[in-house]
Amino acid sequence: MSVEKKKIKVTIAGAGSGYTPGMVLTLLxxxxxxxxEIRLYDNDSEKNKDMGIIIDFIIKNxxxxxxxxxxxxxxxxxxxxxxxxxxxxxxxIEMREKDEKIPLxxxxxxxxxxxLGGFSYGMRSMKGFSELVELIQMYAPNAWILNYTNPETIxxxxxxxxxxxxKIINACDMTIGIEEIICDSFGYDRKNWIQExxxxxxxxxxxxxxxxxxxxDVMPEIIDKIKEIGFNTEGLDKSWALTYQxxxxxxxxxxxxxxxxxxxxxxxxxxxxxxxxxxxxxxxQIMDGRLKKIKDTVKExxxxxxxxxxxxxxxxxxxxxxxxxxxxxxxxxxxxxxxVENMGAIPxxxxxxxxxxxxxxxxKGIEPIRLGFNIPDFHKGLMEAQVASEKLLVDAHFExxxxxxxxxxxxxxxxxxxxxxKKVLDEFIEANGDYWVELR
Ligand SMILES: NC(=O)c1ccc[n+]([C@@H]2O[C@H](COP(=O)([O-])OP(=O)(O)OC[C@H]3O[C@@H](n4cnc5c(N)ncnc54)[C@H](O)[C@@H]3O)[C@@H](O)[C@H]2O)c1
Ligand SMILES: O=P(O)(O)OC[C@H]1O[C@H](O[C@H]2[C@H](O)[C@@H](O)[C@@H](O)O[C@@H]2CO)[C@H](O)[C@@H](O)[C@@H]1O
Ligand SMILES: [Mn+2]
Numbered sequence: 001m002s003v004e005k006k007k008i009k010v011t012i013a014g015a016g017s018g019y020t021p022g023m024v025l026t027l028l029x030x031x032x033x034x035x036x037e038i039r040l041y042d043n044d045s046e047k048n049k050d051m052g053i054i055i056d057f058i059i060k061n062x063x064x065x066x067x068x069x070x071x072x073x074x075x076x077x078x079x080x081x082x083x084x085x086x087x088x089x090x091x092x093i094e095m096r097e098k099d100e101k102i103p104l105x106x107x108x109x110x111x112x113x114x115x116l117g118g119f120s121y122g123m124r125s126m127k128g129f130s131e132l133v134e135l136i137q138m139y140a141p142n143a144w145i146l147n148y149t150n151p152e153t154i155x156x157x158x159x160x161x162x163x164x165x166x167k168i169i170n171a172c173d174m175t176i177g178i179e180e181i182i183c184d185s186f187g188y189d190r191k192n193w194i195q196e197x198x199x200x201x202x203x204x205x206x207x208x209x210x211x212x213x214x215x216x217d218v219m220p221e222i223i224d225k226i227k228e229i230g231f232n233t234e235g236l237d238k239s240w241a242l243t244y245q246x247x248x249x250x251x252x253x254x255x256x257x258x259x260x261x262x263x264x265x266x267x268x269x270x271x272x273x274x275x276x277x278x279x280x281x282x283x284x285q286i287m288d289g290r291l292k293k294i295k296d297t298v299k300e301x302x303x304x305x306x307x308x309x310x311x312x313x314x315x316x317x318x319x320x321x322x323x324x325x326x327x328x329x330x331x332x333x334x335x336x337x338x339x340v341e342n343m344g345a346i347p348x349x350x351x352x353x354x355x356x357x358x359x360x361x362x363x364k365g366i367e368p369i370r371l372g373f374n375i376p377d378f379h380k381g382l383m384e385a386q387v388a389s390e391k392l393l394v395d396a397h398f399e400x401x402x403x404x405x406x407x408x409x410x411x412x413x414x415x416x417x418x419x420x421x422k423k424v425l426d427e428f429i430e431a432n433g434d435y436w437v438e439l440r
Pocket of ligand 2: 175
């Protein structure tokens with residue numbers, strides 16, 4: 001007997017994002033969700049309108065009977081909504097470019113969510129995302145916020161401190177990406193996997209990957225394949241292909257575990273800086289890629305009244321957040337790797353750390369899974385220093401404290417000393433202006 005599909009209303013906050021079409025297509029194609037209304041909310045009306053044109057095409061072209069609403073008014077965006085999929089980028093790509101280029105000027109890692117670029121972004125997100133949560137709580141207090149807004153550890157910690165009762169789930173799709181390239185490269189099916197994983201967001205390791213079709217942990221054999229054959233990076237853009245080449249080096253140098261690829265920024269900082277081009281960073285690639293594609297698609301739709309398809313499809317990024325919504329809605333207790341307060345999930349790490357671990361999701365919310373083993377000193381040491389630096393950054397935000405910000409910058413695991421930390425901090429204060437709280 002088929003279960004009656006529950007009708008839901010979804011708002012996408014940060015709708016101008018190039019991820020929105022994939023999310024919407026996944027929502028529309030879901031055979032478990034009956035989405036009867038999708039609202040696009042963004043604080044940039046031009047980006048929101050552009051995305052409205054694309055989503056309107058997708059709805060009409062697919063013959064879907066879904067109401068679409070495009071608005072910059074938070075009350076219209078959130079009143080009566082069931083879910084908010086949030087993916088805002090405070091300061092947009094222009095500030096991401098500064099996040100990446102300013103540290104590189106000082107020979108430090110320039111990256112979106114890691115290193116001091118990630119801290120610059122984190123300070124903006126803490127202020128901007130808190131304002132968004134306030135609006136959602138005002139107009140849709142019972143809605144679930146399924147959040148992709150980065151940097152996830154810092155955003156999750158901020159929301160937990162300021163909105164302890166918020167109905168929010170923080171997710172990262174990197175482990176999906178890692179698992180997909182492993183399956184694609186070496187012939188596994190991740191649907192058969194029960195993963196043990198621990199870390200901070202973008203700073204973690206697999207402990208085991210139990211494959212139910214082989215009744216064993218397949219991580220050891222996967223590690224051998226990564227070392228001996230390497231990933232199949234065909235079709236990936238240059239920067240992601242390089243990322244997975246560096247991940248292979250991580251596995252060769254530290255073969256006990258499969259790492260999150262982002263550890264390359266911490267363990268190979270100097271090598272990454274040498275590989276970077278300060279005149280053309282990832283932000284510039286996105287400007288010429290994902291963002292240009294939005295503009296080109298809008299032009300194509302406007303110029304071709306008989307257009308019958310556009311180059312967007314349902315993707316794993318969208319699937320992950322839709323699967324979380326489905327598990328919440330139907331009390332499925334499905335298992336996801338999410339960003340939560342530790343509280344003993346990693347037994348030998350401070351209880352108040354914001355960690356990334358496997359969790360069950362049901363209609364009550366998130367239930368973190370207790371790993372039941374102590375993590376090794378190498379990982380524990382790295383994590384404890386990074387946790388402290390991230391907590392100091394969140395303290396700096398809440399206390400308007402320059403001192404705490406300097407300590408956070410100096411302790412970040414991509415930074416060699418406090419002298420350069422201070423130079424970068426002072427330049428970021430200048431560059432970010434009111435996107436950050438005032439530090440005194
Ligand atoms: N958690 C994950 O694993 C994961 C994966 C992919 C992307 N992301 C994150 O998703 C976000 C979107 O990424 P993108 O590259 O598409 O960014 P983008 O800049 O292309 O789009 C983000 C949109 O957010 C809007 N925005 C900014 N501040 C806002 C605010 N206060 N209220 C409403 N809208 C606001 C911008 O106008 C823009 O249209 C980023 O935070 C990115 O880091 C996270
Ligand atoms: O440099 P970007 O903006 O293209 O990507 C930054 C994001 O990278 C990760 O998300 C990846 C995902 O892991 C990968 O499998 C594929 O789906 O692309 C996504 C976006 O490129 C990371 O998890 C995010 O936090 C980053 O924002
Ligand atoms: Mn992520």
